[in-house]
Amino acid sequence: MNAPFYKYGYFGDELYLIAAFAIGIAFGFFLERAGFGSAKKLTAQFYFTDMAVFKVMFSAIVTAMLGVFYLSWFGVVDLDLVFVNPTYLVPQMTGGLLLGMGFIIGGYCPGTSLVALSTGKVDALVFLAGIVAGIFVFGEAYPAIEGFASSTALGTVTLHEALGVSMGLVVFAVVLMAVLGFWGASVVERRLAEKAGGAV
Amino acid sequence: MKAYSRWTISHKLALLALVLGVFALLGTAEKSGTVQLDTQELARIVEGEVDHVDVEELADWIVQGRSDYRLLDVRASEEYARYHIPTAENVRLVELRDYPLYRNEKIVIYSDGGIHAAQAWFLLQAHGYVSSYILLGGLELWKDEVLFPALAEGADASARAAFEKRRSVSAFFGGQPRTGAAAEVERYTVPVPKLESVPNVAVPKRSRKQKEGC
Amino acid sequence: MTSVEEYAAGGRQPAPFMNPYLAGIGLGLVLLTAFVAVGRGLGASGAFSTLVASCVNALAPAHAEGNTFYEGYLHNGFGHPFKSFLVFEVAGVLIGGFLSGALAGRLKKVVERGPRIGVGGRLGLAFLGGALMGVGAKLARGCTSGQALSGGAVLALGSWAFMIMVFVGGYAMAYFVRRQWR
Numbered sequence: 323m324n325a326p327f328y329k330y331g332y333f334g335d336e337l338y339l340i341a342a343f344a345i346g347i348a349f350g351f352f353l354e355r356a357g358f359g360s361a362k363k364l365t366a367q368f369y370f371t372d373m374a375v376f377k378v379m380f381s382a383i384v385t386a387m388l389g390v391f392y393l394s395w396f397g398v399v400d401l402d403l404v405f406v407n408p409t410y411l412v413p414q415m416t417g418g419l420l421l422g423m424g425f426i427i428g429g430y431c432p433g434t435s436l437v438a439l440s441t442g443k444v445d446a447l448v449f450l451a452g453i454v455a456g457i458f459v460f461g462e463a464y465p466a467i468e469g470f471a472s473s474t475a476l477g478t479v480t481l482h483e484a485l486g487v488s489m490g491l492v493v494f495a496v497v498l499m500a501v502l503g504f505w506g507a508s509v510v511e512r513r514l515a516e517k518a519g520g521a522v
Numbered sequence: 523m524k525a526y527s528r529w530t531i532s533h534k535l536a537l538l539a540l541v542l543g544v545f546a547l548l549g550t551a552e553k554s555g556t557v558q559l560d561t562q563e564l565a566r567i568v569e570g571e572v573d574h575v576d577v578e579e580l581a582d583w584i585v586q587g588r589s590d591y592r593l594l595d596v597r598a599s600e601e602y603a604r605y606h607i608p609t610a611e612n613v614r615l616v617e618l619r620d621y622p623l624y625r626n627e628k629i630v631i632y633s634d635g636g637i638h639a640a641q642a643w644f645l646l647q648a649h650g651y652v653s654s655y656i657l658l659g660g661l662e663l664w665k666d667e668v669l670f671p672a673l674a675e676g677a678d679a680s681a682r683a684a685f686e687k688r689r690s691v692s693a694f695f696g697g698q699p700r701t702g703a704a705a706e707v708e709r710y711t712v713p714v715p716k717l718e719s720v721p722n723v724a725v726p727k728r729s730r731k732q733k734e735g736c
Numbered sequence: 737m738t739s740v741e742e743y744a745a746g747g748r749q750p751a752p753f754m755n756p757y758l759a760g761i762g763l764g765l766v767l768l769t770a771f772v773a774v775g776r777g778l779g780a781s782g783a784f785s786t787l788v789a790s791c792v793n794a795l796a797p798a799h800a801e802g803n804t805f806y807e808g809y810l811h812n813g814f815g816h817p818f819k820s821f822l823v824f825e826v827a828g829v830l831i832g833g834f835l836s837g838a839l840a841g842r843l844k845k846v847v848e849r850g851p852r853i854g855v856g857g858r859l860g861l862a863f864l865g866g867a868l869m870g871v872g873a874k875l876a877r878g879c880t881s882g883q884a885l886s887g888g889a890v891l892a893l894g895s896w897a898f899m900i901m902v903f904v905g906g907y908a909m910a911y912f913v914r915r916q917w918r
Contacts, residue, residue, distance in 0.1 A: 324625075326775030331626025335814045338732075341773050342821040346828020347835070348766040349778055349881075354836035356759035361848040363753070365917045368910040377756035378763065379884065381535075385764025386889035388542050390771050395549040398772075403624070405734040405776040407878060407887035409894030414883070417876025418898035420868050422905020425880075427913055428865015429848065432780035432873060433881040435866070436826060437833030442845040445862040452866020453781070457788045459867070460874040464805040471875060481891040490546040492891055497543030501536045504757070532757050732821055733812045736779040736873070736882030 325399040350437050359437040361429030361445060368426050371514055373507035380500040391493050411474040428452060557648045564647060573643065574658040575630050581668045581691050584608055591628040594618075596642045597661075605720060607632065607664060608695070618645050625651055632657035632664070669697030669720060696720045751840035767889060776821065777886020781873035783826040785809050786817050805874075850917040861916055 324330040328338055356378045357363045366372035393399040425431055428449045430438055435453070438446035464471070482492040529537075567573050583591060584607070595602050595610040602612040613621050615638065623629055629651055633639040639656045646654040657664070666672070671688035673681070689699045697720055753759075770777055789809035793800035800806040813819035837843045849858040873879040876898050878887065884902060887895025 325772045327772065328774040329624045329626055338774060338821070339814070339819060339824045342824035343828040345766060345770050345773075345778070346825035347832035348769075348828075349763070349825065350829035350832025350834075351836045352754075352759050352762040352766060352832075353829070354833040354840075354842070355754040355762065356756055357753035359833055359837060359842065362850070362917060365910075368906045369914070369918060374753075374756040378760040379880070379888075381757045381760025382763035382767060382885055383888045384539055385761045386767040386771065386777075386885075387891065388539070388546070389764070389768035390889065391546055391549065392542070393772065400625075402620075403775045404771050404890060405886075406890045407735065407883060407892040407895050409892060409897075410877065411894055411897060414876045414894040414898040415901045417872040417874070418883075418901030419905040420872030421876060421879065421898075422872075422902040422907075423909045424865045424867070424869030424872055424905075425902065426865070426906045426909045427916075428862050428869060429916075430862075430865075431869065431880040432784065433778075433829060433879065436780065436829045437837075438848075440830045440833035441837035441843050444845065444847045445849070445858055448859045448862040449866040449869075450784075452863040452868075453784055453870040453873075454788055454866075455863070456867035456870020456872075457781075457785055457874055458792070458870075460871050461785075461788060461792065461803060461805045464803060468804065476893065479893045481893055481896060484893050488547075488550065489891070490549045493546040494543040496891075497539050497546075501540055504532075504536065532755065535757055535761070732814070733782075733808065734776045734821075736782040736822070736878030 325393065326403050329400075329403045349433070350440065353434060353437045354441060358434040359441040359443065359446075361438065361443070364431075364434060365426055365429055370510050371518075373511055376507055377504060380503060384497055384500050387493060387496060391489065406478050406480060408478050409474075409476040410472060411476060413471050413473060424456075557650075559648050564644070567647075573656060575628075575655045576658055577664045577667050578688075578691075580607070580630060580657060580664075581695070585691065585694055591630055592623060594629060594631045594642065596631060596633050596638050601634075607661070613642075615642055615645065618642060619649060623651060625653070627653065629654040630657055631655070632660050634661050636660040668692060669695055670700055671697075672700045750842040763885070764889070767885060770886075771889075774821070777882065777889065778825065779822050779878060779882035779886065780826060780829070781870075781879040781882065782809070783820075783822040784870070785874065786812065786820060786823055790817050850915070852915045852918070858916060861913065 324332075327333060328341075333341075353359070357374060358378070363372060364375060367375035390399060390401070390404065394401040421431070428435075430446055430449050432450075432453060435446045435449045439450060460467075480489070480492075482489045485492070580593070593607060593610040594613045595606050596613060596615055596618075598614075599612055602610075606612065610632070623646075629646060631639040631642045631646070631654065633642075636656060636659065639660055643654050643656045659667075667688070669692055671685060671692055673685040677685070685699070692699050754762075767777055785805075786809045789800060789806040792803075792806055793810055800810060810817050813823070817823075834843070847855050847858055849855070853861075869879070876883055878884075878895075878898070880899075880902065883892075883895045884899040888899055
């Protein structure tokens with residue numbers, strides 16, 4: 323068995339789009355299960371009262387990362403054919419900063435705003451309108467900022483390539499960091515809950 | 523530390539993750555340059571003549587604006603800049619292994635004559651790109667048959683008909699047919715117009731493969 | 737849908753959220769399925785870019801084709817810009833979210849906000865936040881789904897840098913909008 327299946331020609335373009343649709347349904351389902359259709363739950367992360375965003379995000383990353391790593395090790399997945407986002411260091415960091423600010427100001431991110439919209443949140447609809455406006459502004463300004471947006475292009479580079487270590491070492495480090503982070507997050511949540519309880 | 527029997531599901535999952543993380547230190551996931559080859563299979567492909575694509579076929583694909591193939595030019599970048607077959611991508615042999623190619627699309631390789639193309643074909647086949655093909659005759663035959671097709675003096679009706687079609691294809695690529703006395707078939711005696719004289723042609727826009735970013 | 741009616745009538749309580757680690761593992765498995773099936777991860781912002789590019793193209797085709805940013809999204813699908821992975825995936829997200837919400841009794845038309853802000857203020861900030869996010873996502877070539885989750889899982893350098901900055905930006909701004917949420 324060779325994976326990714328689509329890139330080995332196991333199925334064609336129609337099934338590709340159907341797969342995208344099915345994957346999207348599962349994606350939206352689990353996002354809502356986690357409570358990410360709620361801006362209040364999402365933003366609680368940034369006030370340390372509910373660290374679900376961190377917990378969900380990093381459990382997802384660790385799960386997928388371990389899955390891809392082990393499947394590649396056993397020769398099932400050809401890692402070369404799995405898309406790795408190219409790195410544009412400065413634009414990505416700037417974009418991340420803006421996105422983080424937009425997250426706490428608006429209360430959602432693009433994916434979660436869709437889930438929120440589908441469960442009735444009116445503010446998510448307005449947020450989505452904002453995203454569209456923002457993209458339009460970016461698109462119109464693109465000829466002027468294209469240079470910046472394509473700067474510090476390092477190509478497709480992974481953490482282990484950049485550090486000159488094996489992928490396994492980075493996988494281990496990420497898992498360790500995540501587990502420590504989860505433990506820390508629970509401690510923070512508990513302390514704050516105790517403080518709030520005591521203040522009543 | 524609580525007794526294991528009192529651990530919650532979250533604790534157990536964390537332990538599982540840590541165990542998997544530690545084992546990962548032993549593993550390797552990157553591709554190496556060392557491959558396993560079935561040389562008999564490769565020999566069979568060559569003998570069965572299914573390892574190449576004709577220049578006329580490629581010309582048709584380009585004219586039709588098809589997007590189900592990749593065309594690789596394995597010459598030096600200066601030569602590529604001087605002239606390359608429309609829709610070709612310049613890739614050196616050393617860049618081939620890491621070059622983003624799908625295994626479910628046709629990959630056609632060409633060079634000036636065909637030796638480097640054949641070597642590149644071998645490398646790609648070795649890395650599992652079973653749909654890779656050599657452009658038979660390379661750029662030399664592309665010049666002779668597509669860009670500057672020739673019609674010999676005493677040609678019969680069917681040869682003339684075929685030549686008419688090649689004339690329009692040649693015009694599409696900015697070339698020029700050779701007729702009359704100057705069109706003796708022996709390519710070594712009659713000078714073929716230089717590639718630099720061929721203008722840049724606009725080729726119909728192919729629908730690109732899916733961008734995979736966000 | 738019974739649960740919605742009950743909830744609207746003040747009857748049934750919405751179900752509690754899933755254990756975050758389990759939900760995360762579920763998400764991770766979905767992401768892994770995407771990697772194994774089609775060799776790419778998830779995303780969301782790209783579908784909006786396609787929408788914007790298509791609208792601009794409908795109103796001013798020459799302008800859209802001449803703009804590298806729009807043009808990239810216009811020629812991306814299988815024949816039509818909407819026949820792209822992200823557009824279909826986003827359609828699925830809407831349905832999946834609705835399904836989960838319906839099953840848990842969490843469907844309700846509401847403007848989510850903290851106790852110290854009004855509806856108008858909340859909606860204004862939602863729009864502003866969305867706009868910031870639109871610009872940020874395009875600069876970063878992705879959002880939390882595409883860059884942080886998917887790029888993070890394959891250990892892309894830029895994705896991790898992006899992810900860290902998202903948290904930095906969120907925490908930095910949190911104090912200033914605390915009245916919106918707490």
